[in-house]
Amino acid sequence: xxxxxxxxxxxxxxxxxxxxxxxxxxxxxxxxxxxxxxxxxxxxxxxxxxxxxxxxxxxxxxxxxxxxxxxxxxxxxxxxxxxxxxxxxxxxxxxxxxxxxxxxxxxxxxxxxxxxxxxxxxxxxxxxxxxxxxxxxxxxxxxxxxxxxxxxxxxxxxxxxxxxxxxxxxxxxxxxxxxxxxxxxxxxxxxxxxxxxxxxxxxxxxx
Amino acid sequence: xxxxxxxxxxxxxxxxxxxxxxxxxxxxxxxxxxxxxxxxxxxxxxxxxxxxxxxxxxxxxxxxxxxxxxxxxxxxxxxxxxxxxxxxxxxxxxxxxxxxxxxxxxxxxxxxxxxxxxxxxxxxxxxxxxxxxxxxxxxxxxxxxxxxxxxxxxxxxxxxxxxxxxxxxxxxxxxxxxxxxxxxxxxxxxxxxxxxxxxxxxxxxxx
Numbered sequence: 001x002x003x004x005x006x007x008x009x010x011x012x013x014x015x016x017x018x019x020x021x022x023x024x025x026x027x028x029x030x031x032x033x034x035x036x037x038x039x040x041x042x043x044x045x046x047x048x049x050x051x052x053x054x055x056x057x058x059x060x061x062x063x064x065x066x067x068x069x070x071x072x073x074x075x076x077x078x079x080x081x082x083x084x085x086x087x088x089x090x091x092x093x094x095x096x097x098x099x100x101x102x103x104x105x106x107x108x109x110x111x112x113x114x115x116x117x118x119x120x121x122x123x124x125x126x127x128x129x130x131x132x133x134x135x136x137x138x139x140x141x142x143x144x145x146x147x148x149x150x151x152x153x154x155x156x157x158x159x160x161x162x163x164x165x166x167x168x169x170x171x172x173x174x175x176x177x178x179x180x181x182x183x184x185x186x187x188x189x190x191x192x193x194x195x196x197x198x199x200x201x202x203x204x205x206x207x
Numbered sequence: 208x209x210x211x212x213x214x215x216x217x218x219x220x221x222x223x224x225x226x227x228x229x230x231x232x233x234x235x236x237x238x239x240x241x242x243x244x245x246x247x248x249x250x251x252x253x254x255x256x257x258x259x260x261x262x263x264x265x266x267x268x269x270x271x272x273x274x275x276x277x278x279x280x281x282x283x284x285x286x287x288x289x290x291x292x293x294x295x296x297x298x299x300x301x302x303x304x305x306x307x308x309x310x311x312x313x314x315x316x317x318x319x320x321x322x323x324x325x326x327x328x329x330x331x332x333x334x335x336x337x338x339x340x341x342x343x344x345x346x347x348x349x350x351x352x353x354x355x356x357x358x359x360x361x362x363x364x365x366x367x368x369x370x371x372x373x374x375x376x377x378x379x380x381x382x383x384x385x386x387x388x389x390x391x392x393x394x395x396x397x398x399x400x401x402x403x404x405x406x407x408x409x410x411x412x413x414x
Contacts (some may be wrong), residue, residue: 048351049310061299065309068302075294087282092268095275102272103256130337144255 001026003069004046004054005206006033010109010173011066012053016206017165018070022077026055034121067097070162082162096156096163104141105170110134112177119177138180142171142187149189160200168197172207208233210276211253211261212413213240217316217380218273219260223413224372225277229284233262241328274304277369289369303363303370311348312377317341319384326384342385349378349387349394356396367407375404379414 003019003026005012019026031037031052038050046062047054055063055072063069074083084090113123114131145167148155155163171194174180183191197203210226210233212219226233238244238259245257253269254261262270262279270276281290291297320330321338352374355362362370378401381387390398404410 048354049306063298063302065302065305068298068305071301072294072298075298087279091270091275091279091282094278095270095272098272098275099256125336125340127334127337127340129332130334133332133334147255 001058002056003028004031004043004052004056005029006031006038006052008176008207009033009052010105010169011051013169013172013206014066014165015053015055015069015073017169017202018082018162019073020202020205021080021082021160021165021200022073024073024077034118036121067101067162082160082165084161093156093161093163096161097166100145100155100163100166100170104138104145105166107134107137107141108170108174108178108180111138112173116177135178135180138174138178139185142180142182142185142190146182146187146189149193153193155193160197164193164197165202168194168203208265209263210235211238211250211259211263212236213238213245213259215383215414216240216259217312217376218258220376220379220413221273221372222260222262222276222280224376224409225289225369226280227409227412228287228289228367228372228407229280231280231284241325243328274308274369289367289372291368300363300368300370303368304373307352307362307370307373307377311345311352312373314341314344314348315377315381315385315387318345319380323384342387345381345385345387346392349389349392349397353389353394353396356400360400362400367404371400371404372409375401375410 003015005016005028007030031043033052037043038052044050046056047064049064051064053066053069055069057063063072071083074081084093111131111134113119114126114134115128120126145155152158154160155167171182181191182194210222212223212235214237238250240259244250245259251257253263254271256271258271260273260276262276264270270279277290281288291300318338318341320326321333321341322335327333352362359365361367362374378389388398389401
């Protein structure tokens with residue numbers, strides 16, 4: 001197997017952190033998205049949609065999309081479980097993970113891509129008004145997450161799951177790219193959770 | 208169980224079509240999103256994020272997020288299988304489904320929400336420039352899907368899966384809200400696939 005990854009990109013980091021939690025060490029090839037390498041013919045032969053990460057299997061097939069790669073790794077190495085042990089738990093963890101994807105990760109990514117000058121190479125045209133609205137949505141999502149984390153230790157409930165990885169990678173990206181830090185905005189529960197997650201060895205993977 | 212649904216909304220339709228393929232008949236309660244009922248206190252007690260659909264279980268817990276609800280229904284009624292029979296197939300179907308979600312469904316929804324006057328109640332502010340860019344991305348996604356469907360009969364490969372439901376509901380929404388029809392734009396493979404899917408009894412569910 002081989003993982004196609006990119007430096008300082010939040011989706012590759014999700015896969016790296018997930019693999020690290022599993023103790024999986026997968027050979028990596030870095031794709032330089034800031035210079036457009038993902039749009040090269042050689043990479044498009046792997047992923048025609050020109051996105052990173054991608055996982056090339058030993059039979060030559062290429063599995064793309066962050067969460068689909070995690071589903072594969074969960075099957076390959078079931079312990080520790082990060083996505084649910086039966087269909088009911090799988091569904092509730094997927095709910096939590098998707099809430100983090102759709103309401104936190106996506107607004108962070110949109111805000112960064114539409115406002116940060118360095119990301120103009122990834123998002124054209126950048127629409128500043130849209131970026132500002134998305135930044136406001138990040139704050140709304142974190143306000144809601146703060147209520148959740150006042151009641152329970154992890155995003156999906158009582159234990160660490162893929163939903164914590166999605167939320168953590170979103171917030172780490174937000175810190176660097178849109179200067180959003182939960183603690184400074186008054187979201188103490190999110191900040192305390194973030195600081196706990198940052199102590200896990202996996203938090204350094206893909207960073 | 209009870210499903211909270213909304214008329215003419217693409218995400219509830221995905222769940223309705225998925226349940227219909229399974230032969231599941233679940234009592235429904237309609238939420239009028241055009242009048243803002245999803246933001247009522249009584250509905251927020253079910254889903255604090257004020258989104259439809261949601262599935263209330265018999266023990267009172269509420270499962271939200273379209274694809275998570277499908278994961279639950281797949282576990283409840285495994286046949287016909289729509290999401291993969293082992294982890295490898297589950298991962299590849301999830302890849303296809305997410306590509307349809309991220310590259311087709313999301314741009315359709317964004318284009319509609321940011322340009323259609325009737326949807327101003329759901330998206331504020333509407334940003335016309337963003338809507339126009341998203342419409343262009345719909346076309347790019349359908350162009351890519353047309354190449355895929357030239358090689359294989361269904362979105363994820365040789366058989367009907369959840370990825371067909373996601374793509375079909377996206378395109379049906381696009382037809383009504385942003386006046387996009389694959390056949391008129393020169394995408395004959397997508398149009399032929401769409402017409403085959405439309406003949407399935409499940410295609411009428413949630414419409």
